[in-house]
Amino acid sequence: MKVLKFGGTSVANPENINRVKAIVQNNHTDTIAIVVSAFGGITDLLLNTSHLASNQDLAYKKGLKEIEDRHIDSIRALIPVKAQSTILSKVKSDLNVLETLLEGSFLIGELTPKLSDKIVSYGELLSSFIISEFFKAEGLKADFKDSRQLILTDENYGNATIDVEKTYANCNAYFKNAKNQITVLPGFVSSSGSGNSTTLGRGGSDYTAAIIAAAQKADILEIWTDVSGMFTANPKLVKQAKCVSHISYEEAMELSHFGAKVLYPPTIQPVLNKEIPIVIKNTFKPEDEGTYIAKNNNGNGKTVRGISHVSNISLLSLEGPGMIGVPGISKRFFETLSLENISVVLITQASSEHSICVGISDDDVEKAVQVVNTAFEYEIASNKIKPVLVEKDLAIVALVGDNMKSHQGLSGKMFSTLGRNNVNIRAIAQGASERNISAVITKTDVKKALNSLHEEFFEENIKQLNLFVMGVGNVGSKFLNQIKQQKKYLKEELKLNIRVIGISNSRTMDFDEDGISLKDWETTLANGRKADKEVFFKIVKKLNYRNSVFVDNTASEQVSESYPDYLKNSISVVTCNKIACSSDYDYYRYLKQLAKQYNSPFLFETNVGAGLPIIDTLKHLIASGDKVKKIQAVLSGSLNFVFNNFNDSVTFHDIVKQAQEEGYTEPDPTIDLSGIDVMRKILILARESGNQLDIEQIENDSFLPKESLDTKSNEAFFASLKKNETTFQKMFKEAKDADSKLKYVAQFEDGKARVGLQKIPKGHDFYNLEGSDNIVLFYTERYPNQPLIIKGAGAGADVTASGIFADIIRIGNF
CATH class of the missing domain: 3.30.2130.10 (VC0802-like)
Known part of the structure; x- marks a missing residue:
C-alpha cells in the first residue's frame, strides 16, 4: 500500500488537480490512500472569514462568497456537465451548513475553539470530496472516505491528540474492506469520541497521511508539495541550495523543526516507529528525484546535511x-x-x-x-x-x-x-x-x-564575493570588463564567484540582487535612479550580503569619508582613491583599526604604482621582521611619461595635454604636476613601513611656476604652461647638457620625506625608466646595499583596474 499526500498548492486550482490525477494514475499498486489539503488559500480564508463573523463584521459574507465560488468553479472546470448536478447539490449543502455556522458566530459575537474547528474543517472536506468525484469522472476506481470516521481524538480543539489504538483499528477495518484501489481522504480533520469535529493542528494533513500509513504499515508515504524535496537550505533565501536525495528520520525532524516547511515535524513520528520510508516529491516536477527519508540516510559520510x-x-x-x-x-x-x-x-x-x-x-x-x-x-x-x-x-x-x-x-x-x-x-x-x-x-x-x-559547508569551497562599485569611468569601466572576461576562470580555477550587485557614477546608480549583467551594464546604469552616496550605502547595508566589498574607483574626498560606515558593517573596502590613506594620520590609523576590529579588509594597492605589487611587497617585508631604512622611487607614471617625452622639439604644454588625453594624469592635472600625487604616495609607503607622518611634513621642491600652481581651472593651468614654456625648455637643456634625464623623485629616509625634480645621471637605476613606468627601491636591513627593486607600468586605466582586481582576489583568498 502507498499513501500519497497532496498539499494546498498541489490542489490550488483545476489545472493543478489534473496534475495530481496524472501522478495517481502513474502509481501502479493495489491500494492507494490519497490525503489532500484544502484548496490553496482556503484554510486562511476560512479562518479570516470566521474572525470577521465573530467580530460581527458583515464583510465575512464576502469571504464566504469567495469560498463558495472557488469550489463551485472547480467543480464546473473538473466535472463533465452531465455529472455535475449531484456533486453541486452535495457541495452547496455543505456550504449552507458552513454559512449557518458563520451566521451563528456573527450573532453571538464569539468564535470558540470548538466552533472554529467545525468551520475550518470544511476546507479539507470539500476539496477531498470534489477531487474524489473528479477521479471517478475520469475513470479512476476511487472512493471518498471522511477522515473523521477513522481518526479519533480528544477534545483539545485546534491541536487534538489522537487515540492511537482506536484510530489504527478504524483504519485497518476500513482498508481491509475497501472496494476500490483509490481512497481519497481529507487531511487535518478528525473527530472526538463524542462526535465533534476536531483538527490536528498546523501541518495536520501531513499528520493524517502518516497516521494512515502507520496504521496500514504502508510501503511508503509520499508527500507531494511545490518543491522537489528537502534542500540543504531554504532555496528562496539561498539560490545555491541543493536537494538532499537521502536523509534520516532524525535529520528530517531536526530540519522540519527548524523551518524546513515541506514537512511538519510530528508527521514523522508515526512512520518512524514503523520504519516506513517517506518521499518528498514535487507535484509540478514529478520527474525530480525528491528526498527519500528513512532509517539509513545514505549520506555518503557527509557531516552537515x-x-x-x-x-x-x-x-x-x-x-x-x-x-x-x-x-x-x-x-x-x-x-x-x-x-x-x-x-x-x-x-x-x-x-x-x-x-x-x-x-x-x-x-x-x-x-x-x-x-x-x-x-x-x-x-x-x-x-x-x-x-x-x-x-x-x-x-x-x-x-x-x-x-x-x-x-x-x-x-x-x-x-x-x-x-x-x-x-x-x-x-x-x-x-x-x-x-x-x-x-x-x-x-x-x-x-x-x-x-x-551554505557556502562554507556545501559549495565545494566556491566563495561568492558581492561587489558594490562606485566610479565607472576610465578605471571603473576597465575593471568591470576585466571581471566579465575572467568570471569563468575565477570560478573554475580560484573557486571565486564574483557578482557586481551595485554600480554608480556621479549621475545614476543601479542595483540587482541577483547580480548586474556585465554585458550591458552601461545601459543598466543609464536607466538607473539618481546617484546618492548616502542612499548607496544604505542599500548596501540593507542588502546585508556576505562577503560584501565596496570598490571606490573615484578620486572623491566625500566618498573616502564614507569608508568607516562600510568597514563598521564588515563590508570590505578596495580603493584606488589615495585621499583616505594620505589624509590625517589619525584617520588612516582609524581605518586600519576598523578593518581589524570588524574583520573587513581595507586594501589600497593601487594607491601606489597602479597595478604594481608595491604595498603588498612592503607588507610582506614588515610582516617577516625586516625594517625599511630608505625608500627611493619614481612614483608618478604621468610625470614620468611627461619628462620621457618632453624635449626641445615639442612644447611642455602639448606633452601634458597628451598625458591627460591618454589617461595618465588625474582629471585635474595639477594634482600630478604639482607633486601632490607623489607626496601622497611616498606618505602611504612611509606609513605602511610603520612610520607616523603627515603630508605637511613632506618637503616639496616643485618645478612648476607659482603662476601655474595658483590656477583654478584646467583652462587657466594649460594657458600658464604655454606662457612659461621658456622655463621648461631651460630645465630640459640643463639636464641634457649634464648628460642626465629629468625624473620626479620621491625619497624617505630617517623619518623624513621629500619629493622633487632631479637630474638623473647615466648608470642610475632611474635613468632608463621609460614611458609611464614606476620604480621603487627598498633599502632595508636585509637589502642594505643592493635594494629590492619593483619596476613596471605605474599609470593607465588597464593596469590600475588590474590592481583593483588583484585586491578583490586577495579578499577572496582571506
Whole structure:
C-alpha cells in the first residue's frame, strides 16, 4: 500500500488537480490512500472569514462568497456537465451548513475553539470530496472516505491528540474492506469520541497521511508539495541550495523543526516507529528525484546535511545571584511557561547557574514576561533575581546532520564563518548527540548567515564575493570588463564567484540582487535612479550580503569619508582613491583599526604604482621582521611619461595635454604636476613601513611656476604652461647638457620625506625608466646595499583596474 499526500498548492486550482490525477494514475499498486489539503488559500480564508463573523463584521459574507465560488468553479472546470448536478447539490449543502455556522458566530459575537474547528474543517472536506468525484469522472476506481470516521481524538480543539489504538483499528477495518484501489481522504480533520469535529493542528494533513500509513504499515508515504524535496537550505533565501536525495528520520525532524516547511515535524513520528520510508516529491516536477527519508540516510559520510532557520524568535533570560545553587529554579521557570502553553524552542544555561536563557516565539513574549515575573515576584523584590530580560527580532540558524558528532571543529567552523561576516551570535545550543548546532542571531542577518554557512559547508569551497562599485569611468569601466572576461576562470580555477550587485557614477546608480549583467551594464546604469552616496550605502547595508566589498574607483574626498560606515558593517573596502590613506594620520590609523576590529579588509594597492605589487611587497617585508631604512622611487607614471617625452622639439604644454588625453594624469592635472600625487604616495609607503607622518611634513621642491600652481581651472593651468614654456625648455637643456634625464623623485629616509625634480645621471637605476613606468627601491636591513627593486607600468586605466582586481582576489583568498 502507498499513501500519497497532496498539499494546498498541489490542489490550488483545476489545472493543478489534473496534475495530481496524472501522478495517481502513474502509481501502479493495489491500494492507494490519497490525503489532500484544502484548496490553496482556503484554510486562511476560512479562518479570516470566521474572525470577521465573530467580530460581527458583515464583510465575512464576502469571504464566504469567495469560498463558495472557488469550489463551485472547480467543480464546473473538473466535472463533465452531465455529472455535475449531484456533486453541486452535495457541495452547496455543505456550504449552507458552513454559512449557518458563520451566521451563528456573527450573532453571538464569539468564535470558540470548538466552533472554529467545525468551520475550518470544511476546507479539507470539500476539496477531498470534489477531487474524489473528479477521479471517478475520469475513470479512476476511487472512493471518498471522511477522515473523521477513522481518526479519533480528544477534545483539545485546534491541536487534538489522537487515540492511537482506536484510530489504527478504524483504519485497518476500513482498508481491509475497501472496494476500490483509490481512497481519497481529507487531511487535518478528525473527530472526538463524542462526535465533534476536531483538527490536528498546523501541518495536520501531513499528520493524517502518516497516521494512515502507520496504521496500514504502508510501503511508503509520499508527500507531494511545490518543491522537489528537502534542500540543504531554504532555496528562496539561498539560490545555491541543493536537494538532499537521502536523509534520516532524525535529520528530517531536526530540519522540519527548524523551518524546513515541506514537512511538519510530528508527521514523522508515526512512520518512524514503523520504519516506513517517506518521499518528498514535487507535484509540478514529478520527474525530480525528491528526498527519500528513512532509517539509513545514505549520506555518503557527509557531516552537515542541511542548514535551516526559525524566524521571529525572542530570547527570555532569567538571571541573578539568587539562582546559584538553588534547586528548583529551572523547574519553576519551565513549568510557568508550560502552564501558559508557551513553547520553548531553544534552551541554554550557564554552568555557573547564574542565568537561564530560552528562545520562544515573538507572539508569546508579552505573556511570558508577565507570568515569569509574577512567578518570581518574591525573588525579584528581594533583588535575588532580576526581572526577566527580553531580546526581540531574532532568529535561530541550525546545522543538522547525523554524522556531525564524529567530526571535530564543526562548531568552530560555523561560528567563525558567521563571525567573518559580522553576524553576531546571541546564544548557542548544542545537544549531546551533536545532531544539531543552533545559534541565535539578529533576524536581519538570516539571509547572510544562511548563505555564508551554505557556502562554507556545501559549495565545494566556491566563495561568492558581492561587489558594490562606485566610479565607472576610465578605471571603473576597465575593471568591470576585466571581471566579465575572467568570471569563468575565477570560478573554475580560484573557486571565486564574483557578482557586481551595485554600480554608480556621479549621475545614476543601479542595483540587482541577483547580480548586474556585465554585458550591458552601461545601459543598466543609464536607466538607473539618481546617484546618492548616502542612499548607496544604505542599500548596501540593507542588502546585508556576505562577503560584501565596496570598490571606490573615484578620486572623491566625500566618498573616502564614507569608508568607516562600510568597514563598521564588515563590508570590505578596495580603493584606488589615495585621499583616505594620505589624509590625517589619525584617520588612516582609524581605518586600519576598523578593518581589524570588524574583520573587513581595507586594501589600497593601487594607491601606489597602479597595478604594481608595491604595498603588498612592503607588507610582506614588515610582516617577516625586516625594517625599511630608505625608500627611493619614481612614483608618478604621468610625470614620468611627461619628462620621457618632453624635449626641445615639442612644447611642455602639448606633452601634458597628451598625458591627460591618454589617461595618465588625474582629471585635474595639477594634482600630478604639482607633486601632490607623489607626496601622497611616498606618505602611504612611509606609513605602511610603520612610520607616523603627515603630508605637511613632506618637503616639496616643485618645478612648476607659482603662476601655474595658483590656477583654478584646467583652462587657466594649460594657458600658464604655454606662457612659461621658456622655463621648461631651460630645465630640459640643463639636464641634457649634464648628460642626465629629468625624473620626479620621491625619497624617505630617517623619518623624513621629500619629493622633487632631479637630474638623473647615466648608470642610475632611474635613468632608463621609460614611458609611464614606476620604480621603487627598498633599502632595508636585509637589502642594505643592493635594494629590492619593483619596476613596471605605474599609470593607465588597464593596469590600475588590474590592481583593483588583484585586491578583490586577495579578499577572496582571506
